[in-house]
Amino acid sequence: MKRIRRLTILLQLGLLIAGLTAFWIPEGVNFLVNGTRLGEFIQQEQWLQHVNRGIQEVNNTYPFIWYGTDWMVFAHILFAILFYGLYKNPVRNKWLVQFGFVACALIVPLAAIMGYFRGIPMIWQTLDCLFGVIASLLLYQIHKSIRTLEKVNQIRNSLAL
Numbered sequence: 001m002k003r004i005r006r007l008t009i010l011l012q013l014g015l016l017i018a019g020l021t022a023f024w025i026p027e028g029v030n031f032l033v034n035g036t037r038l039g040e041f042i043q044q045e046q047w048l049q050h051v052n053r054g055i056q057e058v059n060n061t062y063p064f065i066w067y068g069t070d071w072m073v074f075a076h077i078l079f080a081i082l083f084y085g086l087y088k089n090p091v092r093n094k095w096l097v098q099f100g101f102v103a104c105a106l107i108v109p110l111a112a113i114m115g116y117f118r119g120i121p122m123i124w125q126t127l128d129c130l131f132g133v134i135a136s137l138l139l140y141q142i143h144k145s146i147r148t149l150e151k152v153n154q155i156r157n158s159l160a161l
Contacts, residue, residue, distance in 0.1 A: 008087045012080040017075040019076020022069040107132035
């Protein structure tokens with residue numbers, strides 16, 4: 001049970017961190033471009049500068065656009081809350097693991113299709129997919145632990161009879 005709870009908290013924190021960073025897209029991207037050597041390190045300097053120019057222009061001219069990303073943050077917060085069901089009662093709420101697997105699997109076609117249409121370089125599409133892979137690994141470990149917990153509960157119940 002402790003392992004399930006630790007992994008669930010890790011999953012929830014990942015959702016919260018990934019979501020909350022969207023509140024600071026203009027500042028965050030500007031920092032990545034001008035305060036780090038990330039672009040140089042991954043050979044995407046020109047792309048990141050282009051993205052930063054676009055984001056800063058949107059931020060200066062059309063800041064209301066960020067309202068859409070505020071709702072994305074809200075969805076991440078809701079998903080983190082939703083997974084509290086796994087923390088509270090993992091056996092009864094094991095359906096959340098399947099829900100999470102489906103959500104993670106859907107990241108790949110979304111990143112590939114919309115990334116293509118939006119002109120996003122493959123490295124960034126791959127990075128987005130990596131979030132789904134990492135979450136899937138956590139979910140898989142939670143799934144395995146729930147199955148073990150179910151077996152232990154079955155043994156306890158059979159011994160109690």
